[in-house]
Amino acid sequence: MTGSASHLHPLTGRTLLLVSTNYAPEHTGIGPYATQLAEHWAARGADTHVLAGMPHYPSWRLDPAYAGRWRATESRAGVTVHRRRHTVPPRQTALRRALFEASLLAHQLLAPPRMPRPHAVVAQMPSLAGAVVAARIAARYRVPFVPVVQDLMGAAAAQSGISGGDRAAAVAARAERYALSRAALVGIIHDSFRPRVQALGVAPGRIRLVPNWSHVSRPSASRTKTRARLGWAPDRQVVLHCGNMGLKQGLEVLVDAARLAPGVDFVLMGDGNQRTALQERARSLPNLRFLPPAESADFPDVLAAADVLAVTQRASVLDMSVPSKLTSYFAAGRPVIASVAAEGGTADEVRRSGAGVLVPPEDPAALLAALKELAADPAEADRLGARGPAYVDEHLSAAAGLGRLDDLLAEALGTDGSTAHEGAVRE
Incomplete structure (x- = not known):
C-alpha cells in the first residue's frame, strides 16, 4: 500500500484535551512533561488543547506576566492553552492546599475550555482538581478519560508533615478514587504506584506503565x-x-x-x-x-x-x-x-x-x-x-517516553484494535 494515510500518526486529526495544572513557562516538576507531551501531539497533527492553571511553580508565586488575569487563552508551539485563575498559597498547610485545589476545581468547572468536542481527555495527576475536571469533561462528551499518575496526593499528604495532613489525605484519596474509577486506562510512571492505584479501585488490567523521560538536553559548555x-x-x-x-x-x-x-x-x-x-x-x-x-x-x-x-x-x-x-x-x-x-x-x-x-x-x-x-x-x-x-x-529517551503515551492513548481510543474505552465513561 503506497497511500500516505498508512503512515499517519495514530492521533493525527484527533482533538485532544490535556488537563494539567502545571504547564510552560514552568520549567521544573510536571510542567515540562505536560508541555512536551502536548507539543508532541500538536506536531503530529492533533488539534491539541491544554486546560492549565496560572504559572506559579516552583516559587509558589504567581508569574507577574499573568497578574490580574482571571482567564487566558494563548497559543504555544501549536497548542491552545486555556488558563484559569486560582489561589497560590505561599506556605503549605492542609487548609491552604485545599483552597488551592478548590479554586482550581471551581473555576475550571465553571469555565471549561471552549473547544471542539475532544476525542479523549488526558489528566496529569497528582492534581486532584485536574483529575476530577478531566473526568467530568470526558463524561460530558462520552469520550475516554486517561489519567497519568505522576504522584498521588493522598499518600503525599499523609507523609508530608503539613498540619492537618491526615484529614487532607482522606479527602484526597476520595477524590483520587472518584477520578481513577472513571478512567478508561490509567498510566503510572513507576511500578511502585501499581498497588496504590489498585487499592483505589482500578482493575489491574487497566493499568499501563508509562515512565517519564529525560526532558533536558545534554550539556554543551565546558x-x-x-x-x-x-x-x-x-x-x-x-x-x-x-x-x-x-x-x-x-x-x-x-x-x-x-x-x-x-x-x-x-x-x-x-x-x-x-x-x-x-x-x-x-x-x-x-x-x-x-x-x-x-x-x-x-x-x-x-x-x-x-x-x-x-x-x-x-x-x-x-x-x-x-x-x-x-x-x-x-x-x-x-x-x-x-x-x-x-x-x-x-x-x-x-x-x-x-x-x-x-x-x-x-x-x-x-x-x-x-x-x-x-x-x-x-x-x-x-x-x-x-x-x-x-x-x-x-x-529514558523522549522518543520512547512519548511513544509509550501515544500507545496508551491509542489503546484507550481503540485505534489499536482494543476496546479499552468501552464502559469506562460514566457520570
Whole structure:
C-alpha cells in the first residue's frame, strides 16, 4: 500500500484535551512533561488543547506576566492553552492546599475550555482538581478519560508533615478514587504506584506503565568555564541540589552537612515554600549558596558543572514517584547521591541506573561519608556519572517516553484494535 494515510500518526486529526495544572513557562516538576507531551501531539497533527492553571511553580508565586488575569487563552508551539485563575498559597498547610485545589476545581468547572468536542481527555495527576475536571469533561462528551499518575496526593499528604495532613489525605484519596474509577486506562510512571492505584479501585488490567523521560538536553559548555562563571572553585567539591524546596524534600540535611564539612561547597538552586526557612537555617554558612532557577538553556551546563548532584527526601516519605530532577541529573553525566528511603521510586531508579549511591535520609554524617568516598576516587565518580547518559539513552529517551503515551492513548481510543474505552465513561 503506497497511500500516505498508512503512515499517519495514530492521533493525527484527533482533538485532544490535556488537563494539567502545571504547564510552560514552568520549567521544573510536571510542567515540562505536560508541555512536551502536548507539543508532541500538536506536531503530529492533533488539534491539541491544554486546560492549565496560572504559572506559579516552583516559587509558589504567581508569574507577574499573568497578574490580574482571571482567564487566558494563548497559543504555544501549536497548542491552545486555556488558563484559569486560582489561589497560590505561599506556605503549605492542609487548609491552604485545599483552597488551592478548590479554586482550581471551581473555576475550571465553571469555565471549561471552549473547544471542539475532544476525542479523549488526558489528566496529569497528582492534581486532584485536574483529575476530577478531566473526568467530568470526558463524561460530558462520552469520550475516554486517561489519567497519568505522576504522584498521588493522598499518600503525599499523609507523609508530608503539613498540619492537618491526615484529614487532607482522606479527602484526597476520595477524590483520587472518584477520578481513577472513571478512567478508561490509567498510566503510572513507576511500578511502585501499581498497588496504590489498585487499592483505589482500578482493575489491574487497566493499568499501563508509562515512565517519564529525560526532558533536558545534554550539556554543551565546558565544565571549567561554567564553574568559573558561577564562581565555583576548581579545587572544591561542589554538591548541587536543584528544583523545588518544599517540606517533602527535607533539604535541612544538606544545610546540616554543610555545617559539618566546611571544606565542601553546597549549592541549592531553585525555589519553593521552604526556601526562606532554609536560608535562615544556613545564615552563617559560607560554604552554602542559594541560586535562582537556571534558564532552560543554561540548566544542563549548570548541572554538569557540579561534582555531585543531590536528591533528598524526608525520612517519613515513602516516595513512589521519580522526581523530575532525577532524569535531568542522569543526562548531566555527574554522579548522584540520593538521601532517600531505601524503598520507593527514587531509590529504585538510582539502583537501576547504576549512576549514583544511596544513603539514609536525614543523615548528614552518612551523606558526608559518601561524598568523601567520591572525592577520594575520581575514577569511580566518573564511572557513576557516565552511567547516567547511558541509562537515558537506553531507557529514558523522549522518543520512547512519548511513544509509550501515544500507545496508551491509542489503546484507550481503540485505534489499536482494543476496546479499552468501552464502559469506562460514566457520570
